[in-house]
Amino acid sequence: MYRVLLLLACLPLTAHALDYRVELEAPSELAGLLRDNLDLYTLQQDEALTAQDLDSIVAGTPAEARALLETEGYFGSEVQVGRDGNTVRVRVRAGAPVIVSAVDVTLQGAVRQQADYSRFLSRVMEDWALPEGAVFRQDDWDSSKKAALRPFLLDRFPQAKISASQVRIDPASRQARVTLTVDSGPLIRFGDFRIDGLQRYPASIVSGMADFAPGAPYAQPSLVALQAALENDPHFTGVVVAPLWEQLQGDTVPLGITLSEQQRQKLEVGLNYSTGDGAGTRLGYEHYNLLRRGYTGSVAYDWKKSRQQLDLGLGFARGGDGYAHSLNLQQRHAEQNLTVTDATELGLFRVRQRDNIEARFGVEYLIEREQIEGEATRDNKALILSYGWAQRAVDNPLRPGAGYLLEGNLSGAGLAADTRFLRAYGRGALYWSPRFMRGTWLTRLELGRCGPTTRCRCRRRACSRPAASAACAATTTRASASSAPTAARSPAAACWRRRRWSTSTR
Numbered sequence: 001m002y003r004v005l006l007l008l009a010c011l012p013l014t015a016h017a018l019d020y021r022v023e024l025e026a027p028s029e030l031a032g033l034l035r036d037n038l039d040l041y042t043l044q045q046d047e048a049l050t051a052q053d054l055d056s057i058v059a060g061t062p063a064e065a066r067a068l069l070e071t072e073g074y075f076g077s078e079v080q081v082g083r084d085g086n087t088v089r090v091r092v093r094a095g096a097p098v099i100v101s102a103v104d105v106t107l108q109g110a111v112r113q114q115a116d117y118s119r120f121l122s123r124v125m126e127d128w129a130l131p132e133g134a135v136f137r138q139d140d141w142d143s144s145k146k147a148a149l150r151p152f153l154l155d156r157f158p159q160a161k162i163s164a165s166q167v168r169i170d171p172a173s174r175q176a177r178v179t180l181t182v183d184s185g186p187l188i189r190f191g192d193f194r195i196d197g198l199q200r201y202p203a204s205i206v207s208g209m210a211d212f213a214p215g216a217p218y219a220q221p222s223l224v225a226l227q228a229a230l231e232n233d234p235h236f237t238g239v240v241v242a243p244l245w246e247q248l249q250g251d252t253v254p255l256g257i258t259l260s261e262q263q264r265q266k267l268e269v270g271l272n273y274s275t276g277d278g279a280g281t282r283l284g285y286e287h288y289n290l291l292r293r294g295y296t297g298s299v300a301y302d303w304k305k306s307r308q309q310l311d312l313g314l315g316f317a318r319g320g321d322g323y324a325h326s327l328n329l330q331q332r333h334a335e336q337n338l339t340v341t342d343a344t345e346l347g348l349f350r351v352r353q354r355d356n357i358e359a360r361f362g363v364e365y366l367i368e369r370e371q372i373e374g375e376a377t378r379d380n381k382a383l384i385l386s387y388g389w390a391q392r393a394v395d396n397p398l399r400p401g402a403g404y405l406l407e408g409n410l411s412g413a414g415l416a417a418d419t420r421f422l423r424a425y426g427r428g429a430l431y432w433s434p435r436f437m438r439g440t441w442l443t444r445l446e447l448g449r450c451g452p453t454t455r456c457r458c459r460r461r462a463c464s465r466p467a468a469s470a471a472c473a474a475t476t477t478r479a480s481a482s483s484a485p486t487a488a489r490s491p492a493a494a495c496w497r498r499r500r501w502s503t504s505t506r
Contacts, residue, residue: 018049019086026092030069037068040088058083065092071138073097076171097135101175103128105148109184111157123151124182136176141167145180152184156217158243159185188218191252194244197259201235205294205317206257209233218243218253225354226257229318232353234296235262235288264289268300280304290314307334322352343368360388362411380418386411394431401433401440423450 022040024031035041039057043049062079069077069092078093105128111120127147129140145162152160164181192214195206209229212222223241230239238260243253268284284300296315302308310331318324330345347364363385370378387410394403405428412422425448432441 018051018054020044020054021087023087023089024092025090027094030072030074030092030094033068033072034065034090034092038064038090040090058088061088061090065090069094073099073136073176075169075174096174098169098174098176100130100132100134100136100178102177103130103132104177104179106181107184108163108181109157109160110187111152111184114156114187120151120184124148130178136167136169136178141178148180148182152182154220156187156219157184158188158218158220161185186251188248189252190214190216190218191247191249191254193257194254195257195259197261200261200264201289201294202292205233205235206230206259208317208319211322215252223255228355229353230257230259233318234315235294235317236260237262262288274304277304277306306336308332318353322354324351324353325349326351338373340371341368342370356393357391358389360386360390362386362388382413382418382421383415384411384413400431403431405429405431419452421450421452424448425450 022038022044024034026034038061040061043053043057058081061081065079066077069075069079074094074097077095080091082089105121105124107117107121107124111117114120124147127144127150129144129147130136134140145165149160149162152158161183162180163183164179166179168177168179169175190212193203193207193210195203198206210222210226212219216222223243227239227241230236230241236259238258240256240258242256244256245253247254264287266284266286266288268282268286270282270284272280272282274280280303282300282302284298286296286298288294288296290297294317296313298311298313298315300311312329314327316325326349328345328347328349330343330347332341332343332345334341344367345364347362350361352359363383366380366382366384368378368380369376388408390405390407392403392405394400394405407428408424408426410422410424412420414420425446427444427446429445430443432443433439434441
């Protein structure tokens with residue numbers, strides 16, 4: 001018998017929460033607020049809750065409910081709480097909400113000496129969530145105070161603060177008078193750049209990418225733009241840009257830039273094989289500090305039995321105006337079915353990138369010669385002007401799961417061309433990853449048109465658009481710096497209007 005009692009004493013006791021229920025009688029627009037926040041609901045399944053604890057919670061529910069209702073603008077509400085056995089009844093009479101009758105916002109500090117003082121005040125009121133006539137809500141009051149500081153923190157006054165805030169509520173008239181004073185503090189300027197981690201490349205690469213100089217007024221968007229520009233630059237693999245507030249001197253704050261550098265040189269060797277061309281090889285070399293000025297140079301040679309291609313590239317670091325420049329030379333040679341084609345392209349490009357938008361200007365000169373069984377059949381030349389624009393608003397640049405892509409390109413040839421032509425191309429892509437399934441939906445739309453504006457002056461009388469076809473095909477297959485390579489198209493396909501709509505999932 002003793003052993004049985006000892007065994008029962010060692011068995012774990014199962015804990016159960018108090019068995020009670022809550023009946024709530026309140027306006028429908030306020031019932032959710034009370035159910036989500038009253039302790040009677042949030043602690044109902046707490047196994048540690050005792051009967052004594054429940055008595056204390058019931059006693060404090062009226063005050064707790066009134067405090068919650070005040071956050072929604074209901075002041076002086078009547079709350080009755082009663083208990084009948086294991087049932088707790090809560091009755092709420094909220095009455096009419098408090099309405100904002102007056103708003104008084106005052107700006108103090110150095111901002112009052114700025115020529116655009118009125119613009120700051122207008123920006124404060126644009127995002128103000130408690131205009132006259134609105135119901136006073138605590139969340140709106142908090143968000144309004146944050147919105148009042150935002151214009152100053154982003155532009156010239158990062159030390160701005162709220163020096164006074166007050167809400168006067170008249171319970172009798174159910175009206176609220178809101179008063180807010182913002183102290184902008186001093187106008188802050190950028191100091192010198194404190195660059196850490198720069199060993200292989202000149203500091204001019206970093207300073208040239210900034211659209212501001214030491215002494216310029218503080219602007220947070222400029223810091224974000226500099227961070228993005230350095231992250232996209234091939235010289236660096238990691239970047240952190242942040243003001244050094246602990247080193248603030250007067251109204252000047254130094255700018256700390258911490259960098260992780262890319263290796264100065266890179267060599268690439270690759271082997272490939274395809275059923276059409278057989279075995280092939282690729283050799284590539286890149287140098288990121290030519291002439292010790294941060295210029296980037298690249299050489300790439302692709303060899304296959306029937307096709308060879310040589311690419312030379314020279315890139316210049318982006319300047320403070322946001323533009324980067326590059327010079328490219330490409331030589332192609334192909335032999336197929338007794339047809340030998342040689343093409344040379346020389347291109348100069350000017351690229352500007354801001355946030356997720358890139359604009360690209362280009363001038364290219366194309367020479368293409370064709371021989372069939374040793375006889376020259378085509379000798380085309382074209383000076384091509386091009387403009388491209390692209391916007392990427394995606395969550396992941398490498399593997400988008402949500403967002404969109406817009407791209408457009410316009411190019412044409414007139415002077416120094418065998419045939420004048422004009423090409424227009426645009427595409428859009430929408431990425432969507434629904435929660436109810438795995439994978440990403442991709443919807444893509446492409447539009448394009450390419451054709452000659454005059455007849456060509458080639459040797460074959462029957463030919464009306466070969467030069468335009470070749471140039472169109474070249475500009476069609478050429479990828480812009482802001483987009484993934486476009487699949488090659490035949491000249492015939494390139495010179496006809498294209499509309500393509502596709503939807504896929506991956």
